[in-house]
Amino acid sequence: MNTTIDAGARTTSVQLRAIGCDHRVTAAGEVDPDLLRSTLSTRLAELDLAVSRFRADSELSRFNRLSREAYADGFVSVRMPVGTVFEQAMRAALRTARLTGGLVVPHLATQLAAAGYDDDLDIVRRRCDHAEVGATSGTSPVGPLPQVDDVRHEIVAAAGTELDLGSSAKAWCADELAADLADELGTGVLVSLGGDIATAGPPPDGGWAVDVEDWNSVVVQRISVTQAVTTSSTMVRRWTRGGQEQHHIIDPRTARPARTPWGQISAAAPDAVQANAATTAAVILGDDAPVWLEERGVPARLQARDGRCVHTGGWAAA
Numbered sequence: 661m662n663t664t665i666d667a668g669a670r671t672t673s674v675q676l677r678a679i680g681c682d683h684r685v686t687a688a689g690e691v692d693p694d695l696l697r698s699t700l701s702t703r704l705a706e707l708d709l710a711v712s713r714f715r716a717d718s719e720l721s722r723f724n725r726l727s728r729e730a731y732a733d734g735f736v737s738v739r740m741p742v743g744t745v746f747e748q749a750m751r752a753a754l755r756t757a758r759l760t761g762g763l764v765v766p767h768l769a770t771q772l773a774a775a776g777y778d779d780d781l782d783i784v785r786r787r788c789d790h791a792e793v794g795a796t797s798g799t800s801p802v803g804p805l806p807q808v809d810d811v812r813h814e815i816v817a818a819a820g821t822e823l824d825l826g827s828s829a830k831a832w833c834a835d836e837l838a839a840d841l842a843d844e845l846g847t848g849v850l851v852s853l854g855g856d857i858a859t860a861g862p863p864p865d866g867g868w869a870v871d872v873e874d875w876n877s878v879v880v881q882r883i884s885v886t887q888a889v890t891t892s893s894t895m896v897r898r899w900t901r902g903g904q905e906q907h908h909i910i911d912p913r914t915a916r917p918a919r920t921p922w923g924q925i926s927a928a929a930p931d932a933v934q935a936n937a938a939t940t941a942a943v944i945l946g947d948d949a950p951v952w953l954e955e956r957g958v959p960a961r962l963q964a965r966d967g968r969c970v971h972t973g974g975w976a977a978a
Contacts, residue, residue, distance in 0.1 A: 671864070672696065678704045679712070681830075681854030687841065688848040688864055699841060704853075707833050710745040711825045713769060719746045723815055724769060724822040731820030739809065739816045750808055750815060752832035752933050753825050757805055759934060760941040767806055768910045769822035775917050776901035777908055785900075802912045826908075831890060831936035834858035856890045858932040872926055874963060881961070888932040892939035893924040895965070911944045920946040927953070927960040928975070 673686040674697040683704065685696045712718040723740050730738040742750070753766035776787075806817035815823075830853045838851040842861030850859045850868045859868060867884035874880050875895035883889070894907040894917075911918040925942045929935035938958045942949035950970050953960045959973035 674700065676700055676704070679708050679854075683854060684850075684852045685837070685841065686850045686868070687845055688862070691845050691847065696841070700837070700851075703833060703837050706745050707749070707829060710743060711749050711829045713824050713826065719743060720823055720825065727817060727819060727821050735819045737816065738819045738821070739812075739814045741812065741814045746815070747808060747813055748836075749825050749829040749832055750806070750823075753828045754805070754808065755933060756828045756937040756940075759937040762805070762912065763941040763944050764827055764937055765802065765805060765912050766823055766825050766828070767817065767821045768802065768912060768915075769824035770820075771802065771910050771912075771915045772824055772908065773822075774915075775906045775910070777897070777906070802915055827940050828933055828936055830854050831856040831858070831932035834932045835888070850885070856888075856932045856936055857885060858888045859885060872961065875924055880963070883928075885928070887928060887930050888935045889926060889928045890932055890935040890939050891924060891926040892936070892943050894918070894920060894943060895923045909940060909943050918944040918946065920944065920949075921964045921966075922946070922949065922962050923965040924963045925949070925960060926975075927958050929958065 670689055671686050672689070672691045672693050673684060674693050675682065675684045676697065677683070678701070683700060685700050687696060708715065709718055711720045713720060715721055719742050726740055727738045750766065757765045803818045803821055806815055806821055806823065809816050834851045834853040834856045835858045838849050838858040838860040842849040848859070848861040848863050850857065857870065863886045867886045870883050870885045870889065871879045872881045872883060872891070875893055892909065894909060897908040898905060900906065907917050909918050910916065920943050922943055925939045927935045927938040927942070929938060938953065938960065942953055942960065942962065945952050949962060950972050953972040957973050959975040960971070961975050962970040
C-alpha cells in the first residue's frame with residue numbers, strides 16, 4: 661500500500677528502506693525532516709534487534725535457541741527476560757491472538773520454517789525453486805500460547821516453542837511511532853511501515869490520501885485515511901517448496917500456509933494492530949472471511965487471486 665500526498669498540502673515526508681520493506685513517515689506542516697528520518701531509523705533498528713527472526717543476535721532468535729535447547733534437555737517450559745521493545749511487541753501479538761480468537765498467533769516459526777521460510781526470502785526462493793517434488797517437510801502441531809510475565813518481564817512458553825512476531829510487530833511499531841511523533845511535534849502524523857499504516861494527531865482536511873496497490877503495484881483505489889489501515893497479501897512473499905506454491909501466512913489449525921482464495925486484503929481500524937489482526941485472520945478464514953469481517957463491522961477490501969473483489973463494513977464508501 662502506497663501513501664500519496666496531495667501536492668498542494670503542506671507536509672514533510674521521509675522514506676527509508678529497512679528490514680526488507682519500504683517505510684515512510686509524513687507529518688502535516690513543515691517539520692525537520694532529519695528528525696523524522698532519524699526517529700524512523702532508530703525505531704526500525706530497535707525493532708529489528710528485538711524481534712528479527714533472521715538475526716542471530718536478536719532477542720527473538722536468542723529465545724528460540726533457548727527454547728530448542730530446553731526441549732532437547734527435557735524441560736517442559738522455558739522463560740527468558742526481555743527488553744521493553746520485545747515485551748511490548750509480544751503484548752501486541754497476544755492482543756492479536758485475542759482479537760482473532762486464536763487464528764493469528766505468534767508461535768508459528770517452526771511451522772513457517774517447515775514450509776521453507778527459514779531465511780531471507782531471496783535465499784529461500786533460490787533454494788526452494790530447486791527442491792524436489794514431494795520434499796516438503798512435515799509440520800509440527802501448534803502448542804499453547806506463550807505468555808508475558810508482568811512482574812519479571814519475561815516471555816514464558818512451552819519448551820520447543822519458537823516465535824515469529826512478524827504479523828503484528830510492524831503494526832505495533834507503526835502505532836507507537838505515529839503517537840510519539842504526533843505528541844512530540846504537535847501535528848498530524850502518518851506512519852507507513854511495510855504497508856501497515858497508522859496515524860495520530862489531527863489529519864489534513866479530508867484525511868490522508870492513500871493509494872491501495874495490488875500485488876502488481878497497480879493502484880486499484882484511492883482512499884481517505886483518518887485512523888489506521890493495513891494490507892495482508894499471499895502474493896508477495898511466495899516461494900516454491902517441494903513443487904508447491906507456498907506463502908508466509910500460516911493457519912494454526914493446519915500448521916500449514918493458509919488455503920485461501922484471497923490474494924490481498926486491506927482493512928481499516930482504530931489502530932494498526934487491530935487492522936493487521938483483521939486482514940491476517942481474513943486470509944486464514946478464506947471463503948468465510950467476508951462474513952467474519954461483516955459481523956465485526958470491519959471495513960475491508962478483499963481481492964481474490966482471479967481479480968474478484970468483495971467489500972465489507974462500508975469500505976466501498978471510503
